[in-house]
Amino acid sequence: MAYDGDTDDLVARLNTELRDAEPQAILKAAIDLLGDKLALVSSFGAESAVLLHMAAQIKPDIAVLFLDTGMLFGQTLDYRQRLAAKLGLTGVRDLRPQFQDLAVHDPAADLWKSDTDACCHIRKVLPLDRALADFDGWITGRKRFQGGDRLRLKVVERGDDKIKFNPLANWTKADLDAYAAANDLPAHPLVEFGYPSIGCWPCTAPVEDGDDLRAGRWAGQDKTECGIHLERATPTLEVGGDI
Numbered sequence: 001m002a003y004d005g006d007t008d009d010l011v012a013r014l015n016t017e018l019r020d021a022e023p024q025a026i027l028k029a030a031i032d033l034l035g036d037k038l039a040l041v042s043s044f045g046a047e048s049a050v051l052l053h054m055a056a057q058i059k060p061d062i063a064v065l066f067l068d069t070g071m072l073f074g075q076t077l078d079y080r081q082r083l084a085a086k087l088g089l090t091g092v093r094d095l096r097p098q099f100q101d102l103a104v105h106d107p108a109a110d111l112w113k114s115d116t117d118a119c120c121h122i123r124k125v126l127p128l129d130r131a132l133a134d135f136d137g138w139i140t141g142r143k144r145f146q147g148g149d150r151l152r153l154k155v156v157e158r159g160d161d162k163i164k165f166n167p168l169a170n171w172t173k174a175d176l177d178a179y180a181a182a183n184d185l186p187a188h189p190l191v192e193f194g195y196p197s198i199g200c201w202p203c204t205a206p207v208e209d210g211d212d213l214r215a216g217r218w219a220g221q222d223k224t225e226c227g228i229h230l231e232r233a234t235p236t237l238e239v240g241g242d243i
């Protein structure tokens with residue numbers, strides 16, 4: 001979607017119309033607006049089943065973009081296969097880092113030890129940006145209750161030249177749990193071991209009761225987001241590729 005003032009007007013209007021809507025209504029509005037030019041980005045993590053289930057009820061062939069960073073827990077890879085099959089989602093795409101970026105910048109697969117921003121850049125941000133070139137908008141699973149920058153999350157926002165829909169922005173953890181129970185959705189296998197938020201294995205730890213739900217992500221660092229939801233700055237690495 002090319003940048004123009006009308007896009008900002010559209011985002012503002014959608015926000016006004018949808019800010020108090022139920023997630024399913026937001027999803028429906030997004031799908032009606034953009035059709036096959038809309039993707040859903042999912043980590044197949046701790047809370048992903050709810051949004052994936054809702055999307056499958058409306059458009060089971062929706063493009064679902066899954067960032068397989070090469071650093072995910074084996075349980076997440078299994079869960080991605082099982083959940084997609086159970087929900088009847090037929091459009092899941094596995095996005096992987098580009099070989100030449102890994103060969104040049106992370107040949108030993110240990111960049112996360114020295115520079116997590118750079119590691120996320122080549123393993124998450126760039127693969128997603130390449131995939132999103134085919135779409136005018138995307139759906140995220142972020143919620144306000146997750147805290148941090150997400151406290152101010154709008155239901156519809158502009159992300160670079162795309163429209164971003166956050167259908168679960170208004171929902172609470174209790175809302176998610178109730179929906180998952182009512183629809184008999186399987187939990188990510190690591191949730192029962194104390195992982196309420198699940199990303200790559202080097203950067204995800206279990207949390208104690210009462211901790212922030214994302215406290216186990218990049219624990220001990222200032223970093224709270226991988227970068228896919230941040231405004232794009234100049235890349236920190238000189239990378240290959242076609243974006």
Ligand code: SF4
Pocket residue numbers: 069071112115116117119120121123124199200201202203226
């Ligand atoms: S979460 Fe950690 S391992 Fe995964 S891409 Fe980011 S820095 Fe690398």
